[in-house]
Amino acid sequence: MYNVVLRVSQWLGNYTSYFIIVVAIVTYFFPELFTWVKGDTQTCILGFIMLTMGLTLTVQDMKVLAARPFDILIGTTAQFTLMPLIAYSLTVGLSHIIPMDKSIIVGIILVGCCPGGVSSNIMSFLCKGDVAFSVGMTTASTLLAPVVTPLLVLWLAGEQVDVDAIAVCSKIF
Numbered sequence: 613m614y615n616v617v618l619r620v621s622q623w624l625g626n627y628t629s630y631f632i633i634v635v636a637i638v639t640y641f642f643p644e645l646f647t648w649v650k651g652d653t654q655t656c657i658l659g660f661i662m663l664t665m666g667l668t669l670t671v672q673d674m675k676v677l678a679a680r681p682f683d684i685l686i687g688t689t690a691q692f693t694l695m696p697l698i699a700y701s702l703t704v705g706l707s708h709i710i711p712m713d714k715s716i717i718v719g720i721i722l723v724g725c726c727p728g729g730v731s732s733n734i735m736s737f738l739c740k741g742d743v744a745f746s747v748g749m750t751t752a753s754t755l756l757a758p759v760v761t762p763l764l765v766l767w768l769a770g771e772q773v774d775v776d777a778i779a780v781c782s783k784i785f
Contacts, residue, residue, distance in 0.1 A: 621667065629738050658730050665733040665747060673744035680745075687749040691727055692760050699724020700768045718769045725764040727753030 624631075639646050649657060677684075702724075703717045729750060736746035762773045 625668065661730050665737060665743060668737060669744050669747065677744045677748050683745060684748045684752050688752045691749065691753050692764065696721065696725045696764045696768055718771045721769040722765050722773065725761045727757050
């Protein structure tokens with residue numbers, strides 16, 4: 613059984629980028645095939661992707677990651693400062709050129725304040741990057757997001773975002 617799991621894992625690791633490209637093309641031309649991906653199904657798919665990214669890590673990766681907490685702090689801090697400030701600057705700059713509704717401005721800032729997620733781990737994996745670092749940053753930013761994201765939106769957009777902390781924590785779990 614172990615050998616089967618190992619072979620499947622290696623095959624998925626070798627052909628992940630092709631699989632993603634094929635799914636993206638099929639989704640573009642036939643979006644109705646994927647209307648079932650919503651709610652709990654979407655959560656399960658994202659959980660499965662996160663699990664598979666975690667399975668690429670070794671005990672040695674975790675030891676290296678545990679020895680570099682400052683790197684995770686720097687990355688997470690950059691994620692919660694650079695992205696929101698870029699989103700804010702973009703909306704302020706564009707609103708002088710193109711009149712924008714307040715809801716659009718708040719939406720762009722909200723997206724900028726939300727941390728990266730599964731896609732950053734996948735990109736790190738596909739680009740042969742430091743997946744352990746990406747997973748570590750995703751973990752840290754996901755745990756901080758229910759508190760930090762609403763505060764950043766309030767500060768940058770002047771709008772309060774109500775967060776159901778229990779619902780968010782259950783989705784994260």
